[in-house]
Amino acid sequence: MRKVFYISDGTAITAEVFGHAVLSQFPVEFDALTIPFVETQKKATEVKQQINDCFITTGERPIVFHSIVKPEIRDIIYSSEGLDYDFLNTFVAPLEQQLGMCAVPALHRTHGKANESYETRIEAINYAMDNDDGQTMKHMDEADLILLGVSRCGKTPSSLYLSMQFGIKAANYPFTEDDMDNLTLHAALKRNKSKLFGLTINPDRLHEIRQSRMRDSRYSSLRQCRMEVKEVEMMYRKERIPFVDTTNHSVEEIATKILEVTGLKRHMF
Amino acid sequence: MRKVFYISDGTAITAEVFGHAVLSQFPVEFDALTIPFVETQKKATEVKQQINDCFITTGERPIVFHSIVKPEIRDIIYSSEGLDYDFLNTFVAPLEQQLGMCAVPALHRTHGKANESYETRIEAINYAMDNDDGQTMKHMDEADLILLGVSRCGKTPSSLYLSMQFGIKAANYPFTEDDMDNLTLHAALKRNKSKLFGLTINPDRLHEIRQSRMRDSRYSSLRQCRMEVKEVEMMYRKERIPFVDTTNHSVEEIATKILEVTGLKRHMF
Secondary structure (H helix, E strand, O other): OEEEEEEEOOOOHHHHHHHHHHHOOOOOOEEEEEEOOOOOHHHHHHHHHHHHHHHHHHOOOOEEEEEOOOHHHHHHHHOOOOEEEOHHHHHHHHHHHHHOOOOOOOOOOOOOOOOOOHHHHHHHHHHHHHOHHHOOOOOHHHOOEEEEEEOOOOHHHHHHHHHHHHOOOEEEEEEOHHHHHHOOOOHHHHOOHHHEEEEEOOHHHHHHHHHHHOOOOOOOOHHHHHHHHHHHHHHHHHHOOOEEEOOOOOHHHHHHHHHHHHOOOOOOO | OEEEEEEEOOOOHHHHHHHHHHHOOOOOOEEEEEEOOOOOHHHHHHHHHHHHHHHHHHOOOOEEEEEOOOHHHHHHHHOOOOEEEOHHHHHHHHHHHHHOOOOOOOOOOOOOOOOOOHHHHHHHHHHHHHOHHHOOOOOHHHOOEEEEEEOOOOHHHHHHHHHHHHOOOEEEEEEOHHHHHHOOOOHHHHOOHHHEEEEEOOHHHHHHHHHHHOOOOOOOOHHHHHHHHHHHHHHHHHHOOOEEEOOOOOHHHHHHHHHHHHOOOOOOO
16 A cells, blocks of 8 residues: 655644545555654654665655745655655645745644634634534524524534534524424514525435434434425425535535535634 | 636635635735536536636626536536636546556545545534533543634634544533633543643733623723733743643634644544
8 A cells, every 4th residue: 555644834724625626536555654743853864764764664655745834854854765745835836836935834824723714713613513413592683594404413513613613603493392382583583584494304314313322213214304304395485594514515515515505704823 | 807617516715725725826806616526427517517608797707616527527627718727637547557556536536425434523522512601521632633722813713623623532621710710620621631722822812802792891991901911821820731822723724733832643535
């Protein structure tokens, strides 16, 4: 299995995301190692040695994705036996020309805390936690978005992702079995109608998920899952609440779809 | 302000992360627009028109970061007036040569659900939620990691990030005022000692954060903050629990530091 190094003087998360996206185009597996915080020449020299040792052991030049800002550190990694993919700098030079200005590389700019919107993000995460699963209706007026849906359709991971990745204050509210006889919107939801977004899910998949939580209960029965999904979807249609089916989608896809439909502004961190 | 488009046939999250990292090297602001799910020629033609209109209005060629897999869609974006930065394909050709194989581009491979480890991730997120803030000690044996610390030092956002980004089952446990007289580890923590990781924070910053939650309370007083931080750090040292100061660090940096020290294996999604 070909060895891959993700190296950075910061968290290496950008290097990972980028390298993972590139390598996922190839139909093979890779053996990846992430080395963050390579901030000194000493550490860079150790990493170079590690890359070179790996070449000697495997007989194949390791693939290296790095995002290192300081030239004196970067040059040490360059001088290793690794195959260097310097994805940041490849694009900086042409952009300098286009923008008519020089880049001013700074450490920790993307995943650091310098960003003034960082507090917005932490507030959004705390908001999503405090307003998960309808545990309180007191703060619904402060929400940017309120996700609705039956139990285990994906509300919690979606709210958390929206807050973490995009700084959106997302509450979520469950419809439970007790609501099913007379499915109406709570007053706090009604007066925030423009913020409502529904999630739905294939009843067979819901049954599977609920079975793994509470096997052979009424809650997890296919009949109950079918009924709840049907009732809730009817309500979405009646109330004209936009909704998305989570069955075959990741949290990234669900979150992106919601942003697309609602036009909510995303922060970037 | 120069206009930037992030375009993809998927979520466009990779394009955003990458473009944001490149552009953050420049000391100016950009006006960014993300367009996900460009999956048809019709939609691509609309996006092309939007880019061209933007060029006419502003007189400057918009910057375009895209990650589009299908050639017939990609070519439409290429033919716009935008300045194209095709960060994925730039690296695919040299890698094909190195690996001696052709890329097999597939839609939704990085942020999609095809990934079999997706369930691991949702489990980890649910675990982090259910085991936040010491609400139960029943599942500590299942944790990959248990974060410790005083109230508001960053435990919750860090646990959630570790679960969301890396699929790590992270519980967290708070030390409260009542614990301070006799700071010992709960039995469930003691028997999972190798999983413990401490967070600490500058008392002045803690005071600020707590003031914004509960102004002028004993809880938020600088004296209380100093005492709690001091006691907890002493305990970390005595019990030889590794710890990190969160004061000047983002969740990405805290999470990465924890992975580096503990050697926990990260999943990638």
